Amino acid sequence: MKTNISIAYIDFGDRFDPNGTSGIERKKLSQIHELEKLGHVKRLAFYPKRKKNFLVNISRLLPYFPSTFPFVYNEKQLAGIDVVYFRKPSYIDRYTIRLLKDIKKLNPEGLILFEIPTYPYDKEKAGLGKYPLLMKDRWNRRKLHKYVNRIVLIAAKDKEVFKIPTITISNGIDFSRTRLREIPKSSSDDVHGIIVGNFEFWHGLDRIIKGMKAYYKKSKSVRKFILHIVGPTNNVLRIDQETEELIALGLIRLYGGLTFTELEKVYNVVSLSFEAFGLHRRFPGQISSSVKSREYGAKGLPIISACKIDYIPEDYPYFLKVSEDESPIDIESMIKFHDYVYSVEAQIVAAEIRDFAEKKCSSEVMMSPIISFCTDYYYS
Template sequence: MGMKGVYLTTYDVKNQSDGVAKKILSQIKCFQDVDIDMEIVDANHMPISKYFSWRKKMAKVFSTAYTTGCLYDYLIDKIDLKKIQFVYVRKGYCDMKQIRSLKKIKKINPVIQILMEIPTFPYDQEFGGRRKILAIPRDKKARMYLHKYVDKIVTYSNDKKIFGTPTLRISNGIDYERISLKSSSCNHEGIHLIAVAFLDYWHGYDRLLLGMAKEQELVRKNGLVFHLVGDGRALASYKQIVKENKLEKHVMFHGRLYGEKLDAVYNECDIGIDTLGRHRVGISYNSTLKGKEYCAKGLPIISGVTTELDSMNCTYYYRVPANDDPISIKEIIQFYHRIYDGKDPKLIAKSIREESKKYFDFPNTFAPIVEYIKKNAVHETFKSYEVPK
């Protein structure tokens, strides 16, 4: 009998306009490629839970921890956990209901492996409003117990332990086969930058906008254009900066774009802008998913947080200081010329993609997780309900 696992997430993995959903399917495929039978418990299973109606109402007030509880209900009530070797959980907010569910899972099958992925760590400062006031205290209480039931925490940080649980440290990866190399025809004039994100204050793109406002002569002289793709709660403040500083000719707000429309904007751009404000939420190291997409597209990258690329001596990577100062436009222009002057942009894009693929193509980044499961999960069906003493 082959190995079986369950992937539990509050995301709807069928929503392929969602980058996280695509990543989750890539993770699942990595397990399936080594003949592990995977069952998905995602947002589509929430209405099946007998507690869904009540928890959905509570989630609107408190946090997604309540709807996550529905997924655990489904997992315990509908799946024979004695025949499951591991559960992979993508963590949202946690509460004591989830801790009790994890305890119950271990009671049903004491040898089952439970892995919990924490996409961003630390995360307490990422959210504001009701989530911070109501959800974080509940999460802080519950996560004190995670080490009792979670075997490994999967992290993209450098932490060896999180909440008392040993970690498996990996890089964020992306499926290079799903992302086309950008066209580098160089039909455009000037220097074109791109940022693709669900815009929040910790992305820090206000720093770049303020830098453009401060050095407008350089912006105009070099034809610098910043393409912002996406929306989110920081969008209004970004538009205000642009309006106040008369940057409308140099900042393009595209809204959300997908597929060919997104590719068309990428094709016009020379440099990808990664997060510039992670220090605002207490993060000093981050393996960003968006940075990997820029690599797959063949774009040089500017980042405001330490990433794997800092230790790789990449010529196509430039890191700016992790503070709230306006970004130096002069330094961006110098970086552009170091990359492109006297070189074929098509060859540059191809080189960036091929070199980064060795490190960040999904099967390579997720391999340590698959190997851990193959080595540590008990392959046989668990026979007893009794917890060994």
């Protein structure tokens, strides 16, 4: 029976400041914190050494070149490991498989848990420019079963993926690091809402902006609804004349990426939050398990979304589900929802939302199936 488990946490991607906007980085840190309950954890984070350019982007499409970025490792880093928690890179390529093969060779009795944050993911890799990368992924992921003991899925029900049994978890965050928002002291009846993300077409940002255009076309004297957008929008936001006017009037506020400290200041002026309005574009009926939905809950914010959220029942009084289609979001219905929610004191609303979220999606709840599986494997 093992008495001291050695764990490696392996992830790929840009380096993030824990104080940055990235909820993903904060999720990783909370996962590592929970894994430390099993034993010593070392993190092997692989990240690009240079910026992408035209030649790099072209080379990624070729069969024998890395699909993400080149990375190197020392076999000494991989030896003597009992559990590997391996977060899937953007694409599974021959270099991903080689790393897994080397880990298994050095630790034949060790566990390899392979997290796929979004599954199925083929549709989000759609597009002519991404097709060669997807083909390489499809070719290489067939080999995962040789080395991986369990696939870790987020809010999915598949019992087996790529011939490998699964463990299902839900996303979670460390509530001790995310404070309840401050309730704004204002006599204004303006309604402020926030949407946070590294925006892609499936966030459906266009739907809420179309809704705002329709809302303000009716009259310039309607009750103000202000949308705060935090995160890069270059891929999705087309700024036409109407959008430009809404920005100029301060009705749409674009922040780009913010540090977590800066983001908290925005949270302190809003009273609604928005999940996603276009997940059906990627996979109809998809249920969200996003990190931001957890942070919204921790901040004590009611959530509006076109998709279901895994930890929130549809009849939850602080959740409004809108249509899962391409129609503009009805701003008036959101304002009515806002007024219904805040018919009681805002501080009570915020506290109730946070308390509910903490019971459902803390980092401890998130990693409980992983901790149980590893404990049973090594201690039973």
